[in-house]
Amino acid sequence: MIVAGLVLAGIAGLIHVYIFYLESVAWTTARARSIFGTTREEAETTRQLAFNQGFYNLFLAIAVVVGIVAHAVGAHTVGVTLVFVGTGSMVAAGLVLLVSAPAKAGAALKQLVPPLLAVVALAIGLSLG
Template sequence: MIVAAAVAAVLAALLHGYIFVLESLRWEDPRTRRVFGTTAETAAVTRSLAFNQGFYNLFLAVVTLVGVLLLGPVPDAGVALVAAGTGSMLAAALVLLLSDRSKARAALTQGVLPALALVVLVVGLLV
């Protein structure tokens, strides 16, 4: 079960790494604007906000990946970091959903893998 949790956590981290690229490196690119449904004008005005938010996503991904790497040699630290990283990803997805119901698809995209990782991790620790 811990291996399955690690796989889900890595996938969640990769997704959040991709979101970092979109928000921090490619925010004003037309393809990125289509993904987020923004205009060129809105993207220009919100560039610094997106840049900062992208780094939050990157940091969550890094914490999660470090946790996965530590699951073998230092299991308690690994579990703590995986739970903190994926828990924060899930919490952010819930905030997105609760703040703007029109963003439900984005919230599900961001939240399903972290939720799966957390559930499987907890089950794996209990059995």
Template sequence: MVITGLVFAGIAALIHVYIFYMESIAWTGDRSRATFGIASLEEAEVTKALAFNQGFYNLFLALAVMIGIVVFAAGNTTVGATLIFVGAGSMVAAGAVLLCSSPSKASAALKQLVPPLLGLLSLALGLSL
């Protein structure tokens, strides 16, 4: 179960790196605008600074999880698991906030919160056995 938890946490981190890319680097591009429901280039330009900042939050969460995986794999289970639980737990919480505040974005929220949730549950179960 521990390996499963680390894999799901890693997938969650990669998803959040991609979200960082879309929000902080490619926000005004067609794909990012379509993904986030931004109809016009003008609207994307107006919200660009907010998206840029938000993208970095996603990157920092991903980095916490990735560093946690590396530290865990290097043998420091406590520090590694703590980083994973904090980073992935924050991903789950952010996805839950999106789901509750914007039910129309349920698909995006579930993509954001299900992989880290599976990682957390699997890792917790694996560590408790």
């Protein structure tokens, strides 16, 4: 179950790297505007905010990846701690989006379900192990 939790955490990390790309690199492109439901003007106006927010997503993904690598090389406590911090923060951010913008429930669930499953699987694996 620990491996399943780490795999799910890796998937959540990849999702957040993609979100980083959309927010910090491609924010004003037609594709990103379509995904986030913004106009060209809104995207230009919010470009700096999105750029900054994208890096938050990248940092969460980095924490998860470093945690997975740490666990893989035998630093189990450090590894699972980093994975829990990264995925727990992803879940919390998804919940904030869900509560603050219910119309964006689909996006919130994409952001929070994979890391939530990772947390659950990892917690179960650790409790059994």
